[in-house]
Amino acid sequence: MFKSLFSAISKVSLVKQILVGLVLGLLVALYAPDLAGRVAILGNLFVGALKAVAPVLVFVLIMSAISGQKQGVQTNMKSIIYLYVLGTFSAALVAVVASFMYPVGLKLAASASDVTPPNGITDVLRTIAMNVVDNPVRALMNGNYIGILSWSILLGIALRHANDTTKEVIKSFSDAVSQVVRWVIQLAPLGIFGLVADSISQNGIGAMVGYAKLLVLLIGCMFFVALVINPLIVFVKTRENPYPLVFTCLRESGLYAFFTRSSAANIPVNMNLCKKLGLNPDTYSVSIPLGATINMAGAAVTISVLSLAAVNTLGITVDIWTALLLSILATIGACGASGVAGGSLLLIPMACALFGINNDVAMQVVGVGFIIGVLQDSAETALNSSTDVLFTAAADIASRKK
Template sequence: MFAKYRSVSLILRIIIGLVIGAALAVIFPKAAFIGVMGQLFVGALKGIAPVMVFFLILSAISAFREGGENHFGSVIELYLSATLLSAFAAVAASWLFPLKLNLPKSVKVAANAPKSLGKVIEDLLVNAVGNPLDAIVNANYLSILFWALLIGFMLRLASKQTRQTITEISDAIIKVAQLVIEFAPFGICGLIYTSISETGFASVAKYGQLVLLLVGTMAAVYLILYPLMVFVMTGQNPYPLTLWTLKVSGIPAFFTRSSAVNIPINLQACEDLGLNKESYAVSITLGGSANSGGAAITVSVMTLAACATLGIHVSFFLAVILCILTALAATGASGIAGGSLLIIPMAASIFGISNDIAMQVVGVGFIIGVIQDSVETAVNSASDLLFAAAAEWHDVQKATGKKVDIKAAVRNADHKQNNRVPVANAERA
């Protein structure tokens, strides 16, 4: 039965789960046990992801070869450029379509937002050197990345047998993560059920213009700006890859609302594309923090909306400062749902907006988070995959002078995903 279940495309199974979850929310809005499937799915991914990322990086770095094709430079360049350009696009969209907010004074949110860029940088550095065991338990991916890199480099001095053991453990954990992903349709069924039955879209209606501006900007960035960047890097039609990453990575991320939770899905997609494991094992994890175009858009749009609401004039110079500040701060945004919203008070502070008012803006963000945070996470996660592939193919073309056939690579990856052999059959084979 499991083999027959897996014979259906994962994306098709997810869509079916989405439809069933929405229907159940309408028919049985009080059946809370249905939502438990979503909690179990997200909980399982959250549980396995930190361990998997640690051992994956450990394995990749310990097996690192001098002169190997790792593509880190191109990946980081794309991540940082995309985040900064996304912030500029958000400012342009806010100037073209200015809007004001209806601030809900009754909304209460946590008041632990960072108040300066220096504080953000300090927190990043402190978090990076945190206890490695605590980092795995609490999914602190900056710390996981830091310690896995250090230990991995030291393991290069270990025996071949030790490094091989690390690789085998990593492979086993990846198989566990892939098994969890197979149950994504049930998880998404539970997630969409909870979203519709508890929240619905009534609370979002009065903030419709803000939602449209945010979603429209994110869509324009992902479908126009990012493909243009990929075209510059590869010299080929970027849309086969762009649309494929949205389908494979963006759809699951939309419902989980967590870039960190989506890491196993992106790693599997990279493998299906035939990318270099030494590169994507680190770049996909790094993208969870360094590539935050969606977060930069959210912070910029909502900060400028607050300025419009309060009648604050935003000069070109201050807009540029906002973009740079937002891009830097967004790279430290948490990989969990709603992580980017707490950056808003820091961005608002450069316009003299008090923390009390800024936290009301954050409250608006939580109200529309059903849509805003879902789309933001889809953009962030899918672009991690998009830029990891574009960076590698750019470097390969530069080194060999031969272009990678993007259409063929995507077609082959689709074939692998649609015809994945069940684990038991694969082992027998």
């Protein structure tokens, strides 16, 4: 009986299974809130499993890809990094322009607690540099993806001169970890069910009404970037209709990321999608974890919009050059945002400092960010993560036309 039921379920696409889990989670949250608290464990287990396996997956995949790479193989990494930076800066610029067109003020909340923002861009760059040289074991334990990337790249380069047997062992281990990831991803419908039920029952659908205007501006900017700016960048790169690829990435990557709210946790999902799209594994095994670290268009939108909301609240005048500088600062800061839920909010005080806003007020803006984080951070992560695959695929498609 269970075998036939499992066989029947497995024939339904994973996206459809997730949509069923989403609807069921919403129904449980609205009509059985006591049960919602109990099923929250399903969501926590799912996200926990993804976060646990992602660092190991990134480490072995990159090390295996680089060590086994043949000389002269095209990986398109320069092109992808260029797209990442261009996409993030464009998102910041869109957010700044939208904030001037539709200024939003804030009713400042109580200061957020238990967070330590960077004091400036120097702190962000210093943190990135220290993460690069972090202890590899500690980097794996703490999910420090910059450190994981640096060590896996170095070991991969060093192992390029190893014998074929050693390289085959590394590849086999990489394949085994990838299989574990596929098993975890199959549990996504149950995980989404638990996450939705818990989130809605805890916060309520009406919890965001007081900040509706701010949310509309934030999410509107992210939609514009996802559906206009990113497709335009992809069209310029590939010279073909970008929307089939855009919608595929949003559906099969953005949907997961929306609920997990973590670019790092979504790395295995993106790896799986890249494989499904037939992309070059030598490229995406590096570009996807790198994108989860530095490709942060959604974070750039959040930093820009909330900083300018604080500026509007305090009546500070901003000229066009300062606004442009904010776009650049938000781009650099977003690259330093951690790939976890709420990671971009801690960069807001850094951007506020550009306008002379003191840390106490800036931290109140961070507090507002946490209040609206249920929707803001979900939309931000969906944009960030889906764009990782989108730009990787665009570079791959463009390279095949040469």
